[in-house]
Amino acid sequence: MKKLTILFFCFMAVINVSYGEDKVAIGEANKKVKAIDDARDDLYQLEIKQHVEVSEGVPPSVVFFYKPEREELVLVEFSAGHEIFSVVYKYYFENKKIIKYSKEILNRPDNPPKRAIIYGSDGSVLWKNTINEPVISVKNILEIYSLNMRLIQDASKY
């Protein structure tokens, strides 16, 4: 019985440490996200935008925000208008690793909650609400960014 009690407390201690570590990591991730949001105006942008003749809603667009030095991608923002409301997806990065993904539906009368996933440094999910995965995989986002940057660079050769 005594052994069992000791085992139980050890187990709870491990759980508490693990929970505490996650809490700290989530706090760190949120700090990094805030720093990126704050620096947004100073970041360089690569934008893909659709211009169409026929549309009730604003056509989708994507903006890649990157640091000028080494062209490090830090934020990707998709937005699309749907007549009376719009949807915005955001991906936050650090060193090519995802920190946070969020989906926000703005101005829809039923006012759906903001969804998000916060990731650990190893890519594991630390926290999420109602969504399981990003609309476009992180791998694809990074590939699209790198392809488009290459396209821009190649196009600037003479």
Place this chain on the structure above:
Amino acid sequence: MAKLILTGSVGIGGKNESKDIEAVQKALNQCIKLLAPLPKLKEDGDLGKNPASSKTVAAIKAFQKKVVGMANPDGLISVDKGTHRKLNETAVPANLDLLTFPGTSFTYVKTTKTVEECIATLPAELRTDFKIVIINVIKEMHKLGFALGVLQNARAGYRTFQDQIIVRQKDPKASGAGPGESFHHYGLAVDLGVLQWIDNKGKAHSDFWLGAMDEMAGYKGFSSKIWAKRDSYCVNKAFRLRKERIHLQGVPATTSGRVWLAKCMSEAGKADSYEYKKGGINKKYKCKVKKDASWVEIGTAKELWMGIVKNVTAEQKKKIIKHFKASENIAKTINIQ
């Protein structure tokens, strides 16, 4: 249903108290459609002499395989374990008449809204031919158990030019059409969403865009089936836009609202010998005062609405604004082929 409460396990190797067996039989009967082709169970609280060969245990195994997703069903329901919990989630009140959506295994209950209530949400300004098509869509979807209609507080039906400005002011990222450029002005568009649907527990949902449905356990992927079914009743007389799921319009999706705004303005300007046409992708409009004059770029629909007209005299500006404002009424009746 009332929560399935068990005092002990039921099934192969279970405690098999008669009251518990009867409760399980009732719960399984409430989701018997999911266990097809199994027939309804007798609710007698008995597993017979050999539980393993009883119909109740066969139904437990079928439930474990089809609903719980167990590869090797053990035919036992233990208190508060996976099968018990799933049975509580899945079983529905006995008095609910469950419907199964065509071509799927999604179950739900018929809406409590009448078809007349749904039709009454359509705006009076809808053109007759288009309205007939939309009423038919509403009726067919109602037969399937869904209440479709137009949400009254979302400018989802007819819109004035002013409404379009308000929509854009509220969220500039939302609407791509300026005043006069949307088919909502022509009585030829509605955002036909779901006013009410009822899940297989009997809970009613006001989920116009079906956004909540997509996040409900057991309903993932259902919304796309519902929209596709709605579209199937449009029979090439109402058209959806690729990126606007709930929007339906009475003209093909490739029809430009800007071309038609220019036509309405030209109609308004006929007496003054003014002609209009849309410009390029910059969304500006062009005006020609006389037949032999050249085209002049006068601004976007939003600018015209605000009284801003470029490259013209003060007198021409007055006339252009008059034509733009008159086009709002012309849009309601102009013949769009």
